Amino acid sequence: MVNSQGRPTQPQAGSENSSGTDRPTFTGNRALQLEEPLIFETGRTDITGVDLAEPDEFASRLGGHGRTAPIDLPALSEPEAMRHYVRLSQKNYAIDMGLYPLGSCTMKHNPRLNEQSARLPGFSDIHPLQPQSTVQGALELIHELGRWLVTITGMQAVAMSPKAGAHGELCGMMAIKAALTARGKTPTKVLVPESAHGTNPATAALLRYSVVDVPARKDGTVGADEVKRLIAEHAGDIAAIMLTNPNTCGLFEPEIAEIAEAVHEAGGFFYCDGANLNAIMGKARPGDLGVDAMHINLHKTFSTPHGGGGPGAGPVVLSGALAPFAPLPFVEKDGNAYRLVETEHDDGGSHPFGRMTAFHGQMGMFVRAYAWMLSHGSDGMKQASEDAVLNANYVRAGLADLMSLPYPDHPSMHEVLFDDSFLKDTGVSTLDFAKAMIDEGYHPMTMYFPLVVHGALLIEPTESESRASLDLFIATMRDLVMAAKGGESERFTGAPHFAPRRRLDETRAARNPILKWAPPAPYEEAAE
Amino acid sequence: MVNSQGRPTQPQAGSENSSGTDRPTFTGNRALQLEEPLIFETGRTDITGVDLAEPDEFASRLGGHGRTAPIDLPALSEPEAMRHYVRLSQKNYAIDMGLYPLGSCTMKHNPRLNEQSARLPGFSDIHPLQPQSTVQGALELIHELGRWLVTITGMQAVAMSPKAGAHGELCGMMAIKAALTARGKTPTKVLVPESAHGTNPATAALLRYSVVDVPARKDGTVGADEVKRLIAEHAGDIAAIMLTNPNTCGLFEPEIAEIAEAVHEAGGFFYCDGANLNAIMGKARPGDLGVDAMHINLHKTFSTPHGGGGPGAGPVVLSGALAPFAPLPFVEKDGNAYRLVETEHDDGGSHPFGRMTAFHGQMGMFVRAYAWMLSHGSDGMKQASEDAVLNANYVRAGLADLMSLPYPDHPSMHEVLFDDSFLKDTGVSTLDFAKAMIDEGYHPMTMYFPLVVHGALLIEPTESESRASLDLFIATMRDLVMAAKGGESERFTGAPHFAPRRRLDETRAARNPILKWAPPAPYEEAAE
Amino acid sequence: MRYLPHTDQDRADMLARIGVGSIDDLFADIPADKRLKAPLDLPPHCGEMEVARMMRGLAAKNLSAVETPFFAGAGAYRHHVPAMVDHIIQRSEFLTSYTPYQPEITQGTLQYLFEFQTQVANLTAMDVANASMYDGSTGTGEAVLMAHRVTRRNKAVISGGLHPQYRAVVENLSQMADDRLDILPPDPAGSEDIIARIDDETSCVVVQSPSFYGQLIDMKPIAEACHAKGALLVAVFTEVVSLGLIEPPGAQGADIVVGEGQSIGNGLNFGGPYVGLFATRQKYVRQMPGRLCGETVDAEGSRGFVLTLSTREQHIRRDKATSNICTNSGLCCLAFTVHMTLLGEAGITRLARINHAKACRLAERLDAITGVSVINESFFNEFTVRLSEDAAETVERLTERGIVAGVPVSRLEPHNPDLADMLLVAVTETTTDDEMDRLVTALQEVA
Amino acid sequence: MRYLPHTDQDRADMLARIGVGSIDDLFADIPADKRLKAPLDLPPHCGEMEVARMMRGLAAKNLSAVETPFFAGAGAYRHHVPAMVDHIIQRSEFLTSYTPYQPEITQGTLQYLFEFQTQVANLTAMDVANASMYDGSTGTGEAVLMAHRVTRRNKAVISGGLHPQYRAVVENLSQMADDRLDILPPDPAGSEDIIARIDDETSCVVVQSPSFYGQLIDMKPIAEACHAKGALLVAVFTEVVSLGLIEPPGAQGADIVVGEGQSIGNGLNFGGPYVGLFATRQKYVRQMPGRLCGETVDAEGSRGFVLTLSTREQHIRRDKATSNICTNSGLCCLAFTVHMTLLGEAGITRLARINHAKACRLAERLDAITGVSVINESFFNEFTVRLSEDAAETVERLTERGIVAGVPVSRLEPHNPDLADMLLVAVTETTTDDEMDRLVTALQEVA
Ligand SMILES: Cc1ncc(COP(=O)(O)O)c(C=O)c1O
Numbered sequence A, B: 001m002v003n004s005q006g007r008p009t010q011p012q013a014g015s016e017n018s019s020g021t022d023r024p025t026f027t028g029n030r031a032l033q034l035e036e037p038l039i040f041e042t043g044r045t046d047i048t049g050v051d052l053a054e055p056d057e058f059a060s061r062l063g064g065h066g067r068t069a070p071i072d073l074p075a076l077s078e079p080e081a082m083r084h085y086v087r088l089s090q091k092n093y094a095i096d097m098g099l100y101p102l103g104s105c106t107m108k109h110n111p112r113l114n115e116q117s118a119r120l121p122g123f124s125d126i127h128p129l130q131p132q133s134t135v136q137g138a139l140e141l142i143h144e145l146g147r148w149l150v151t152i153t154g155m156q157a158v159a160m161s162p163k164a165g166a167h168g169e170l171c172g173m174m175a176i177k178a179a180l181t182a183r184g185k186t187p188t189k190v191l192v193p194e195s196a197h198g199t200n201p202a203t204a205a206l207l208r209y210s211v212v213d214v215p216a217r218k219d220g221t222v223g224a225d226e227v228k229r230l231i232a233e234h235a236g237d238i239a240a241i242m243l244t245n246p247n248t249c250g251l252f253e254p255e256i257a258e259i260a261e262a263v264h265e266a267g268g269f270f271y272c273d274g275a276n277l278n279a280i281m282g283k284a285r286p287g288d289l290g291v292d293a294m295h296i297n298l299h300k301t302f303s304t305p306h307g308g309g310g311p312g313a314g315p316v317v318l319s320g321a322l323a324p325f326a327p328l329p330f331v332e333k334d335g336n337a338y339r340l341v342e343t344e345h346d347d348g349g350s351h352p353f354g355r356m357t358a359f360h361g362q363m364g365m366f367v368r369a370y371a372w373m374l375s376h377g378s379d380g381m382k383q384a385s386e387d388a389v390l391n392a393n394y395v396r397a398g399l400a401d402l403m404s405l406p407y408p409d410h411p412s413m414h415e416v417l418f419d420d421s422f423l424k425d426t427g428v429s430t431l432d433f434a435k436a437m438i439d440e441g442y443h444p445m446t447m448y449f450p451l452v453v454h455g456a457l458l459i460e461p462t463e464s465e466s467r468a469s470l471d472l473f474i475a476t477m478r479d480l481v482m483a484a485k486g487g488e489s490e491r492f493t494g495a496p497h498f499a500p501r502r503r504l505d506e507t508r509a510a511r512n513p514i515l516k517w518a519p520p521a522p523y524e525e526a527a528e
Numbered sequence C, D: 001m002r003y004l005p006h007t008d009q010d011r012a013d014m015l016a017r018i019g020v021g022s023i024d025d026l027f028a029d030i031p032a033d034k035r036l037k038a039p040l041d042l043p044p045h046c047g048e049m050e051v052a053r054m055m056r057g058l059a060a061k062n063l064s065a066v067e068t069p070f071f072a073g074a075g076a077y078r079h080h081v082p083a084m085v086d087h088i089i090q091r092s093e094f095l096t097s098y099t100p101y102q103p104e105i106t107q108g109t110l111q112y113l114f115e116f117q118t119q120v121a122n123l124t125a126m127d128v129a130n131a132s133m134y135d136g137s138t139g140t141g142e143a144v145l146m147a148h149r150v151t152r153r154n155k156a157v158i159s160g161g162l163h164p165q166y167r168a169v170v171e172n173l174s175q176m177a178d179d180r181l182d183i184l185p186p187d188p189a190g191s192e193d194i195i196a197r198i199d200d201e202t203s204c205v206v207v208q209s210p211s212f213y214g215q216l217i218d219m220k221p222i223a224e225a226c227h228a229k230g231a232l233l234v235a236v237f238t239e240v241v242s243l244g245l246i247e248p249p250g251a252q253g254a255d256i257v258v259g260e261g262q263s264i265g266n267g268l269n270f271g272g273p274y275v276g277l278f279a280t281r282q283k284y285v286r287q288m289p290g291r292l293c294g295e296t297v298d299a300e301g302s303r304g305f306v307l308t309l310s311t312r313e314q315h316i317r318r319d320k321a322t323s324n325i326c327t328n329s330g331l332c333c334l335a336f337t338v339h340m341t342l343l344g345e346a347g348i349t350r351l352a353r354i355n356h357a358k359a360c361r362l363a364e365r366l367d368a369i370t371g372v373s374v375i376n377e378s379f380f381n382e383f384t385v386r387l388s389e390d391a392a393e394t395v396e397r398l399t400e401r402g403i404v405a406g407v408p409v410s411r412l413e414p415h416n417p418d419l420a421d422m423l424l425v426a427v428t429e430t431t432t433d434d435e436m437d438r439l440v441t442a443l444q445e446v447a
């Protein structure tokens, strides 16, 4: 049997299988899989990888605040440093290598045009506080990007400065709190579905709101009835609902408009977690659904690279009710010129609630996201959302008979959620299953989130995947499921077998945290 | 036992060694080691990875020369193409990953400053035939680079246009032929040592010279006596000697000056293969040794990246006797302006022998090489040569007792040559030994070159290697030699075990060459 | 569209496989009246060449620092970043991976985070650093919240030397969380008596050194005073290169150190993305915000790294988490770490000396101009000069001559006439003598 | 020095281990009187920032095509190269590896070479292509030498439509090898009767289409005439994009096809590095110069690629080799292949149509200017206009207005008064309407 890659799927009859891959090597390397120590083990404090000329003698103005002890920072020469970081990089999986179906994270293709654009000196080498007359192009870009975001979402205004999704949540919730305060209201509670991302309750808590859980219905969505019941239960004390739509189970909330209305009637606001915007561009606008504030993860929907965990950007679009409370700074267009408003001015209309961050937000991400938007345009963005949804449903169709779908009643949006009941009695956990996917050359899906189903597996293929890619993924998943059900438990519990590291001991890491390198203790018993 | 990387060197007692790395996977992938088909197997002719708007209707001016059949070129969308080439890249070894001791190739660190410089639009986006007034910076750079090369080598002039080392050889030998012709001489023979690189005799043959082999002495160097004898034997018929110095055995030719003199006396010229210039910068100048022409591989000594086999650049420095015959084009400084001389002009002094190539040479490489030179300066270049020589001799000192040194009488220069007598009776060949190095995470040294020793192993570590890197290399080589001598032949004959491919069948490739992808023949016997 | 691999035929086949008639069947849950009927009112898709042209056009409307003598600082500094740094951060394996949730195939990211944490801890002389915050300003906000948690108090004292926009971030957070603040007035000279403000309700004192105005602050007595009252000292910096030369906050008794790491490895980028550095004492580690990478072993006993202590974080603890941060500054940490690895001890200390030397030279020259005086007693690579006229106007006039002379204090402290004639001038290793000459000459002419 | 890892202590320890007293002991074989005593008369080493500044300074003295309306072609064409291409060729694993001598750890390079060879063969409609030559001009020289080997004759006939610098390369090689040449005079209109020059001693006929002057040439009759006399047809192109739209040389009977591949994937780079494409018929493969990559299997039966048929090459055959080429255009092949993979059939044909459409539009507009006439009957994306004055002077005058109007034929054919008023004008997808307007207006004013 030969699979679609032209490689045998089983050891061939008669083959000696003499590859001897368990053979140890002297270096610990295995051909292109190279071991790499820490810089603290190989670097030295008496060399440097930069050439800097010592300044001439001068009268220091440190006023006695000079450093008195060494820092203890080793250096590598440039060739050593290059190898060190190249070798480290080779221990990573990445979108550029294959399918990265991390649900809720929208791991889509990151075009290099965007990287190139962000590196133009006119964007990368400008200072946030140089005179505004010298950064008109930057302000124009921010203004235009904001206009696109507002148009895509059908909202009224946008706050550009938040630095990531969670920061955007904070910003949006602050606008809500400010608006409530301006109305003389001080409600103390926020409704948050159980399926919400952890940043939602954490954000509410930062504003000293207490969280009221909204249970999901059997079909994975939030019922307007339940929301109304809770509003009634906490009458007058609901500041907002924080709802993700499409939700973290990958479903569009069908009663969203009714929920929004109920919350508005109770004097509250509707915060929408926009992490899943990738499903609905050009298909529906949050502004039409009653949303008051929604963050947009530019590093998800608009493809700014995830970069190993950041940086991101989390602009927040706002409804008319919240727009006046948008934080500083913001860009205004004034004839042909753009003005960055950094301090409160009394035009009467705006009441910025304050400032989220120094400077003006993640310009580097803005450039990339804007290049992505211009590239896609109105038609391309709609197509991207449709393809993202198509791909998720295609994966679902390919796996639904073998895996377990907790919410079969609704079509999936851009991601499909399975629970672990298909693994029942196999001795294989969701975690084991994920690790076996690693051996097959895949990054696992999001696991154990959302919390509303047992052993969740949340698969988001994004629009970047070709049909061939999805077919191979489906076939691989099916093979894995059959293997799990067929009792090949070592393939799972021992996984990953081929990665740069075998399964890592997370418990040990947490029990006795080693968070910083320290020189090894000298061997005190050394004989000489 | 734990080696310097902190990894066990032997399976640990009691360890199950259950890694199961021989387990096949469904996809054929092994975690980060990903299989990748050809674009012809995955691409499609009805998609494209670029967005181009179809032009409006227009009256074609093709005059009936339009294409009549499809081309048969599949495309990949951008995300697919990115993955395809990233995955391919991961099947390569590279300097940025580790020691690459390919003798004669000078695989040194390639600074990214140089890459960045070459990409400045002022260098990368200028046309070779735009008005000279608009490319003064480019001409200045070429002129300055030439000045540095002439200074480093102590020569009189330089021809910048040759595109690689072999092209430089051709250029230098053409200058020699032109100079001989100008003297009314038509000798037919060129002296070439047996140890010479293949390009030397191949170049001579292109100019219709016949090659007279110069045998090496027992100590690996060329004797002036032997050269004189051959000159006498072919009296009046010697156009030149092509000598590599330091030679391909890694030795400085001690009688070089005497040889040069003998050739000059016989009316011939001294072509020096400058591939090994990296050993002698700031230590000796070819111009002082009697050299008439020498190519410089900018992709070796001056670190322009090897790029999987090119592009390179091979400027040729020339003695006073050859300078007038330098080919077109060349740059002249004229006050503060630079002039590119592209056609013969009658200043009386210059008699360009012709043109090596369209345009003016490898500008992209010139920028990189010049950045390298400016970075090193006079002191850094000398230090680089010293360190290169130091490193080669350090490796030699670490291995001489276990491996076999055919030429122990001279210190090595920047590379050290071993022969395969240390492998005698082990059943392990130089090739096997090299493949086992791959498993250890090293690119093998140059093998079976030069031809003057049996089973040559030519190791050139370059100045870019740290002592720690060399120590690990030496220890690994020692372990391998001991293993070979200890009869662990599977470690060698079965190697590589861990690379993306096991040993490849080169005979099969040559016997029935498949040089182009063709669609698989349809299964004619298919039952349905 | 070049980024979308499907053909229309693929789409039709896939819909058939799914068993629906049209793509809109998959969007059936969107209430019918909320479905978008018309296309978004935005232009259609666009080829790469055209987009590149538009981006170049916008970029060309900005004056980049490389084109001009440039003295702006105030929390963002222009340093030379080695070319290798950008090469590494553009590696696909770093650029296009995400948070290392699967440690077995993200050891690359995890190991550099471990290196980053160690470098930051060593630089600040603290026990432990996290895997980054968004930037220095938001990190400062988090530091105050952390101090509240540690001390179970909620009143922070804020120095008048803190960057005004950092102060605004803290103010905003505090106000929204109903916490208390005691903010001292702007303190260009570094002469405030902050110790007098510390009382039994103080959770922490937030002090910046070098201060916003460039002044170096002796934090030891403040730390002692804090500790005597059970409060924490939060030490802030905006110019991390200064730590190559000045006494680190950890050695002065700081309990939390937070700062902006942009100067190492990261460009100006008009203010972002930057990288917040955050370090503290071992005993407070479980109150720290943000991700932490820790060492462990794999099933075969080989060393490896994982994200750890995540019970502090939002995805585990939800409304009880130490912070809501999720995505942080991953790739900017990498840039920092690569640059710092190239520098090392010898490099960072020398780089700091060069910065300081150049700043001293310029300060001396500016001080010699009539109508211009340097107000700082001590400084690192940035100082405040008092002009004889409105500093914002001076900057405008010098901009017309193609010189970015610095940041007028009034840009960040707008309604304060005492500060209107103050200009912040920053100097780094990128500043040439010729550029200093041009600034001096121009100031002589306009001052 | 940042690129050199050793400390002085390392060096001393290593010398001790080697057993010599000083580094100069290792250089003992250099004759004493030839050892360099003084340092080279060159400046000392220099930091990265300073070098970057010098390089920017030099670059700024050049007018780059992106800054200006730009119509120069004549063998080097400015096309839009997708950003992804540069990302891929900068990957460490491609950039810093060498010739794939060890196929087990260079499958990346080998597989793209196999893809490259297939793409080139398909584009030219030939059986087999090699893994590149230095560029189109040197490839043309090699093609003539190969034709000599195949036919065992040594007289080549060179069309007057061949790029003059390509002709010069062939001339030089032939002269140096004592081979014969029959060179036809410059042929702007494509009207030469080259068939009349073919005789029994002719090894090959070298014809370029589109010609240097832009003219498209019908090569079928020439091929027939060649074959009737036992000669080969060598077909040359300098603009590979043309193959998206015009009948490929392989379909016209060419025996060797050689051309410049720069247009795909590679920038202008002031003339180099470029990439020579070289293809031929199966039966001549063993006379081909250059490297070839072929398919095979490994010890486990998996498909893999290796360099093959190396018995043609210098490192095996030495003075009997088909060429002396060693290093070729590796990374430029990769750039070509990546760009071509993005384009594919649909992309390259459309790109060609865009180029042609724009060129047609400009030709029409220029032809309408009094004193300007397009001389070509047919063309692809470049054509020749006859002006009413010296073309070189016109170019100079337009340069002063910030327009690079094209390449005056006299730059390459200097001593020919008939050609002095001829200007080559190239148009690609990068040329905007606005740029064409500016050229038209300017020519109207000066013509
Ligand atoms: C549903 C949801 N909400 C919020 C966030 C937080 O976004 P960020 O990581 O950008 O802070 C995420 C990110 O993982 C998410 O998936």
Ligand SMILES: Cc1ncc(COP(=O)(O)O)c(C=O)c1O
Residues within 6 Å of the ligand: B104, B105, B164, B165, B166, B167, B197, B199, B244, B248, B273, B275, B276, B297, B312, B313, B314, D325, D326, D327
């Ligand atoms: C000794 C020697 N001479 C000549 C050459 C040819 O140089 P190039 O490959 O640049 O044509 C080489 C390159 O490998 C070489 O090692």
